[in-house]
Amino acid sequence: MVTENIAGSLEPTSIVATRMVITAHPDDAEFTVAGTVARWVREGYSVIYVICTDGSRGSNEPHMTPERMAPIRHAEQLEAARILGVQTVVFLDHEDGTLQPTLELRRDLTRLVRRYKPDIVICSDPTRYFHRDMYVNHPDHRAAGEAALYAVFPSAVTRFIFPELLAEGLEPHKVGEIYLYGSPEPNTWVDITDTIDLKIAALKAHRSQVDPEYADIRIREWNGLVGRQYGVPYAEEFRRIILR
Ligand SMILES: [Zn+2]
16 A cells, blocks of 8 residues: 655645655664755755655564554654655555565556656665674665665666556656665765754654664764765765766
8 A cells, every 4th residue: 555645735746856765664764864855855855755664563562563553653754754844755565574676566666756756766775785793784675775776777767667657647757866875885975964953853753763862872973974084074975876
C-alpha cells in the first residue's frame, strides 16, 4: 500500500525543482542527509521522502508489537519532515527488516521517479557492507539503495522497462544526479553548518528510536568530523554520480 502525506497539494509541483530522498526506514534520512535536505528546502527546492519499509520492527521491547510500532514510526517521520520542510512523504510500507531489491520495489520507485521528476535522487550506497570494524550495514539499507539506483537508471529513463507505467501515463524521466550516502568512496560534500540544528531537531522527532541527548552529541560529532575534512564546522558527504 502506498500512503502519501503531504503538507499541501497531492500533486507534484512543476514550479520548483524537486529532489527525492529514498530510504529504507523512518529516521534514516535524519541520521544521514537531513542537513542537506534542510539546506535544499531553504534554497527553494521541493523535497520528497520515499520510505520503503513500515519501520514496524524498530523496537525490541517485549510489550511492543509491529502493528503498534508502524503508525508510531509513520507519525515520527511526518513530524521530522515537517521540521525540515519536506513537502511530501511517501510510505511504501514493505515489511521492515526483510526488505529485498525486488522488481516490484524497483517498479514502485520508478513510478515515483517518473511521477515527481526529481533532478537529484539521494539514496544509500548499496555497496557498503561494513563501516570500519564497528558497524554492519543493515541489509534493508543496501536493498533500498540498490532498488533506488536501478529505478533511476535504467528504469525511469528507459521507455519499455515497466511498460505498465506508460499505461499509467508516466513517460520516461532522466534524473540528473544521484547522491549516495554512507558511501565508502565519497566525492562530494555539502556544508550543513547552517542547518545542523534543524537536522538534530528532526532526528529527535524519532522519539521511539533515539535518545535526545545521544542525537545531539552524535550528530555534532559525526558531521563535525566530516566538516573538519573540508574546513567547515559541519558537513555531510556523498558519492555523487552525474548522469546528465
Ligand atoms: Zn535504517
